[in-house]
Amino acid sequence: MSFQPQLDEAIAVLQASVALTPAIDEITALAADALLAGHTLYTAGNGGSAADALHLAEELIGRYRGNRRPLAAICLNADTGALTCIANDFGYDEVFARQLAALGKPGDVLVVFSTSGNSPNILNVLRTARAKGVISIALLGKDGGSARTLADHALIVPSNNTARIQEVHTLILHAICEEVEQRLANVAAGM
Template sequence: MDFDRYLASELADHRAVAEATLDAVGDTFAVLAKTAVGTIRSGGKILLFGNGGSAADAQHIATELVIRYIGDRPPIAAIALTTDTSALTAGGNDLGFDRIFARQIEALARPGDLAIGFSTSGRSANVLAGLAEARVKGLATAGLTGRDGGALVDVADVVIRVPAAAANRIQEMHIVIGHALCGALEQALGLVEQ
């Protein structure tokens, strides 16, 4: 196997998806960023969740917001709903896996917060239920997805849909978009120098 050629092919595919994503989601990203800025300025918090690699993405972005992304600054209120193994396993056992995020939103979210669900397919039942519960509670909702967006497009106010079919490329773009959101928040809130 030619590993150099393989890496070059992977990076070329990544670049093509990145360019298509910029064309497809630029305006929608601005809506998400403005929503997130408004949430934090009004004293709200951002709740993030997903499954598998998307759970890791939710945790990654929540950590960048709470700790820091670019430079030292005050924390930005964010919680990944994927980190409490006791809540996840008790919820899965007692309520059903489809309710693990919705139940946490019932307990932790308040009107004025922002819920962001990650699902590469847009079909993860627990992400959909979490976003639906967030709407019931009066939260702004956003979904990061790919492919055709699935049912997520019906339960999120803001939908960022990466125009790709491969889950790995969709997740790569979700991290780039998440990082861009962190940087946009830091700058728009005046927490770091521009």
Template sequence: MTQQCNCSEGCSGSGRYEEMVLERLLYSARLKESVARRDNDVIVAMASMIADTFREGGKVLLCGNGGSAADAQHLAAELTIRYRSSVNRPALPAIALSTDTSALTAGSNDFGFDEVFVRLTEAYGRPGDIFIGLSTSGNSSNVLKALQYARKREMKTLALLGGDGGAIKPYADLAVVVPHTGSADRVQECHIAVGHVIVELVEKMLGYD
């Protein structure tokens, strides 16, 4: 039901805001549907690769900037703690590279911000581990350089991207690209939804459902 507007003089009513809410949420839903239909097999393959890596004693490193850094931290927490598991499963080793402010600031100061995730990948990554880069544009230079380094270190590389995948996509073994440009928000909404599905699949593949 439309509420009467009680705001200051000159407001044309709340209807225009309700239309905006409808448009934004429906567009976000359509983007998710598009990704689900196009990249269903890629998402399953990502989850399978992660589950295999955990079985083999490896770990997952994640990184991104801004909201993507928050998404990286969010997904790392789902893995290290748990997602929907009804049992107290073992912790799964996942590290978000954006969480240590001392390392981030020291690395940026000493090597430059473009190299900060490379330095942390060098510290924590080992051959056979998985590197997951998140970039709404597909062009974040520090994510790109870390992903390239991870490949040289014989790590498996995954990416959650936006637009056309940008410069990062060619360096990812598997990538989900959200077909949206111009703003990060709708891409990030898809990224966290895809990430949640991947974590749920990983738990099921490891027998923790």
């Protein structure tokens, strides 16, 4: 199979995603505000979306482009001990919610990645975020699923193709990192 059809589809999804720019700007500012105010950003996802959740958390703790202070970010799908304990004792649907119930505080931010928006463990962690006063951002695809109404901020990539949805999710997580690092650079420069 030729690469060209995939490239054409990716270009079409990116062009359709231009309409999401105001919403992306809003969530990147929200995440940056919380992090720079000393709050924690939590991430979660399943499968390829778990990799996106890890990616965002590690960029914030480590660095994205330049050296800067580390930022509080925790990926809820990264701790295999917690995941297996919770899954064994409470069921897989609770693996993220139970962690956020223990750790989340009002003003913190949760960013979930889900191409369908219907994974029970994602829906449960969004409910927990609401109960704890944690601001929730859901990066979704397809029709947004049930997550679109549970999240404080739902961003739905205009595609039904999981690969294309995840590609745009990667752009958005990088946009969050860009916003944070630009703000930190401005603070360091006295702006």
